[in-house]
Amino acid sequence: MSDYKIAPSILSADFARLGEEVDNVLAAGADWVHFDVMDNHYVPNLTIGPMVCQALRKHGVEAPIDVHLMVEPVDDMIRMFADAGATYITFHPEASRHPDRSLQLIRSLGCKAGLVFNPASSLDTAKYVMDKLDMILLMSVNPGFGGQKFIPSTLTKLGETRQLIDASGYDIRLEIDGGVNRDNIAEIAAAGADTFVAGSAIFNTPDYAEVIDAMRKSLS
Numbered sequence: 001m002s003d004y005k006i007a008p009s010i011l012s013a014d015f016a017r018l019g020e021e022v023d024n025v026l027a028a029g030a031d032w033v034h035f036d037v038m039d040n041h042y043v044p045n046l047t048i049g050p051m052v053c054q055a056l057r058k059h060g061v062e063a064p065i066d067v068h069l070m071v072e073p074v075d076d077m078i079r080m081f082a083d084a085g086a087t088y089i090t091f092h093p094e095a096s097r098h099p100d101r102s103l104q105l106i107r108s109l110g111c112k113a114g115l116v117f118n119p120a121s122s123l124d125t126a127k128y129v130m131d132k133l134d135m136i137l138l139m140s141v142n143p144g145f146g147g148q149k150f151i152p153s154t155l156t157k158l159g160e161t162r163q164l165i166d167a168s169g170y171d172i173r174l175e176i177d178g179g180v181n182r183d184n185i186a187e188i189a190a191a192g193a194d195t196f197v198a199g200s201a202i203f204n205t206p207d208y209a210e211v212i213d214a215m216r217k218s219l220s
């Protein structure tokens with residue numbers, strides 16, 4: 001597998017200079033922008049909404065924007081983020097009353113659709129909607145905050161998810177989110193991930209290109 005994508009999470013960026021931060025991280029070699037949306041209801045934290053996504057598009061960001069919804073319910077936010085220029089929209093199945101319908105809504109609005117599974121959540125829901133998925137996102141920390149430690153049991157779950165995707169025959173990306181850094185990214189890729197969210201590991205360093213290069217070297 002060589003189609004790896006690195007998706008810095010702007011949760012750890014300097015929000016006071018967000019446009020510049022996103023420009024810098026893309027210039028440093030990032031593939032996607034990971035955009036964490038928290039509502040202080042589904043998770044105990046509050047972040048940014050569709051207006052900020054739209055502002056990044058207006059600022060000139062052309063890279064894929066990977067919107068990770070940690071909100072409940074999800075359908076209104078799906079509509080607003082599709083309008084705001086999202087590329088991928090992923091949500092946690094327990095935050096939607098009808099996950100199948102929400103997945104269809106995302107695709108009907110021209111975006112790519114994904115489900116997100118928390119560390120303690122079973123993959124079961126995914127099995128019944130594989131034809132409606134463009135991405136499965138596995139959380140390797142409990143959602144709500146950046147800067148947490150990677151939960152090692154996620155490696156086994158990645159392997160199970162990789163098998164599920166390969167057996168399905170569908171073109172579904174496998175993204176990992178939480179505690180990813182230059183030291184563990186190779187092991188995470190070997191377990192089956194092809195898309196890597198990293199927030200603090202990139203934005204909490206002075207040289208974004210140096211970290212992203214080191215991650216790519218570990219992946220090659």
Ligand SMILES: O=C(CO)[C@@H](O)[C@H](O)COP(=O)(O)O
Pocket residue numbers: 009011012034036068141142143144145146147148177178179180197198199200201
């Ligand atoms: O969705 C989340 C947290 O809920 C993430 O996207 C984090 O923002 C990742 O941050 P790091 O663990 O890489 O610092």
Ligand SMILES: [Fe+2]
Pocket residue numbers: 009034035036068177197
């Ligand atoms: Fe995220």
